[in-house]
Amino acid sequence: MSRPRDPAEERLGWLLCTPAVLAMLLVTGYPILYAIWLSLFRYDLRFPDQREFAGLANYASVLTSGVWWQALGNTLIITVGSVAIELVLGMLLALVMRRALFLRRTVRASVLVPYAIITVVAALAWKFAFDPVTGFVNPWLGLEQPWLTQRWSAFLVIILTEVWKTTPFMALLLLAGLTLVPQDLLDAARVDGANAWQRFFRVTLPLMRNAVLVALLFRTLDAFRIFDTVFVQTRGAQGTETVSVVGYHTLVTRLNLGLGSAVSVLIFLCVLAIAALFVRGLGASFAAEDRS
């Protein structure tokens, strides 16, 4: 398979990749460097004349603030909560999609609906559903609960919305993993007297390990960036603010670019840390599969 490198081919390869790489560098690489630069200044667009070098003061300000740590905690609550539920639910969904022949096409198609719906729309739909004045949830459950005005019930609604919206994606990734489990292996286990439970945990799950880990990595990083749902449902009130919402408020509402950039850089570092953790956790098996 290995051919000697051809300089013309090398050139063409780079030529074809350059536009994409350039776009990625210009719109993400440069701004993140600019954000690091801005984060070292006292820079508020409402007082543009007072721009001055501030060293690490913005970082000190963020890291000593209760708001940041609470937002980080909230983000982790939402991330862990939604990803954990999605994993279980997504696995069930994947099993249904794989096993059920009844309405198979309808099932597979309807699962894509949450994926295709605009997050803002989904968040509003659930917000109205749980609203004590407008919504149907309270009468159905026989409650009079103002869901989004209390911290933990607000988390519940936010997590529910996230789960509803993204479980299908999780399920599809898991379904792809499920199809890699050979049916004869399962049949053999059944012949050996393993019940459905044992077959799932002893045969299916170990064979799906990589698919599960990849799905978790994608969803965890995605969930950590959560912004739309929280912004629409609570705007960060009731102590549900996430790091992205804090960043948005500081940058866009307060126009405090210095402080906001420090928040941005810290969020970036958090994402790097999570990714590194996963990649390490995925370990050799992921790397091996990646190479193949």
Place this chain on the structure above:
Amino acid sequence: MIKALAAALAVLPLVGCDGQAPGAPVLNWYVFDEPSGAFAAAARRCAESSNGAYRVALKPLPADADQQREQLVRRLAAGDDDIDIIGMDVIWTPEFAAAGWILPWPEAQSQTARGGRIAASLASASYDGRLWAAPFTTNAQLLWYRTDRVPRPPRTWDEMIDMAEALGDNGTIQAQGERYEGLTVFFVSLLASAGGSVLSADDEAPALPDGPTREALRILHRLATSPASDPALEGAREDQTRLAFESGDSSFMLNYTYVWPSARANAPEVARHMGWARWPAVDADHPSRVTIGGINLGVGAFSEHPILALAAAACIAGADNQRLAAERGGLPPTIAALYDEPQVRQTFPFADLLRDTLRDAVQRPQTPLYNDVSLAISRTLHPLSGIEPAQDVPRLRDAIGRALRSEGLL
């Protein structure tokens, strides 16, 4: 800024010559989307009376004041020359003025814009000793109550909560407790009624005198933990409270005057028993002081037609258009004399009460950092049920101090 104005003045004759041309400049008026068409009619009228010197195009902003500001501020920070006239919430004056986003009104036009205006409305349009906008509409909360359940309106907050608790299930008080600007309004009104103020006289440092602040916090806490408050209090804004009151299960509501035409249209049964009174006081001997709201018309600093924009803003904010906005849109005027006109009194049967309330009205802190200060207040006080007056007074002072130094996350 001044230089820009001078330059614009120099160009004025040219604009005058050009005025009659069919391609008269279009002035963009950014203001919240007014459903009755009163703003559109005012814009049309002024354009006509300008004899073709300008036309005015309405540019609708979101319903929520925080979101209006968010959009405007981003455009103004981007130096947008598309913004000619701004329907400014009263709280934006110092911020927009200090950032150089709006033009100060020259003395000649100021005279017109000041004429006959309620003092509190004028104060809301002034900063640093100058006028920055023409007071157009105003607003203040009144107490709305059920005359069929309550024999006479309560004078103080404690009296109202007692009355509501005695009424049981129907006694509910509707107020705005969500973490947003409305909560700051609530707190500032309570604090002022208790005889305190948020900032020191020079608007540079937090004041928050111990006694009044603690009293204001005590009332907020008492309301939030009373069985008489709506369970949704901590997520309620103006409109949720209006809807809840219209459903008939509440006996008291603190809200703006728009609830009156709304109740008459949507819940005539409730409207029949709807009474109004002055916002409750903190102690019976001192009448309440309520936060003033409303819209002032400012002129964008990057506007290409500042002189025309000033003229148009002055015209739109004039008496005729205030009358129009009052009758059609239900927006209370800033010209005191209008409250004596029969037509206006028909729209606002509570005209005298409203004018008296406005005369005693209090300003929210007049600092360029108001937005941060307001966030600091609503963040510290929310949720209301978690307030502990003794600890929260220093916490509030500290948070506002940080906001005034533009420090820290909010």
Place this chain on the structure above:
Amino acid sequence: MSGERGLLEGLFWRAGSLLVIVYALLPVAWIVALSLKPAANLNDKRFVPQRFSLEHYRAIFADAQFPAALWNSIGIAAISTLLAVLLATFAAYAIVRLRFRGRNLVLAAALSIAMFPPVAVIGPLFDLWRTLGLYDTWLGLILPYMTFTLPLAIWTLAAFFREIPWDLDQAARVDGATPLQAFRYVIVPLAAPGVFTAAILVFIFAWNDFLFAAALTSTNAARTVPAAIAFFTGSSRFELPTGSIAAASVVVTVPVTLVVLLFQRRIVAGLTAGAVKG
């Protein structure tokens, strides 16, 4: 015994299927129902409307805001999709078919951007855009959308391209086809499904975005539907435009849902291709 078990198991999966369908469609049905309630019934807390009315639909199309946002959304998403897929096709072709140093670097860069938190760049982008005059313009949104969808497009296309039997091209040329003919009649039909899938996924991303739209636009000039809905101007200063929000939501949900249902299999293939085969 085993027949009974089979029956039970069948029932179990059937019930599961129904549950999945209800789960997926419940909020959609709710927002449709809400949008059809007359204003006076909006707060009746019922799921099924008592009376039907199209007043909210008429209202959103009578106002200038929503049609403008719809047009912006369609235009911006379409142009971003076109550009992203074009650039990604070049890159994916090079990655799959050509051997050059840094091939894995491109893939890794794409992957790291897929993980990048967009909120980290909105501040700098806002500051840059306002100096460059890109604030509140189509281009100001197209650039970030294109960039943030490139990774998805590159990975999806690369996965598809790996499956294409490129040698057919040579075979066609041996049979006397010109290179152009070989490309037109052999390669294009083979690559089209992958390109199309990538385009759908990119379009959905751009159509869905709220953060950039909220931060980098402010008027009808470039504000897209998600931001327009979230910042809807209510009919009065204090009123919540619940009915308009619901109607607008339905209008933007229906077409995309139809596309997704029509191309269900392609999308499933696309969503899983990058992750599993990559």
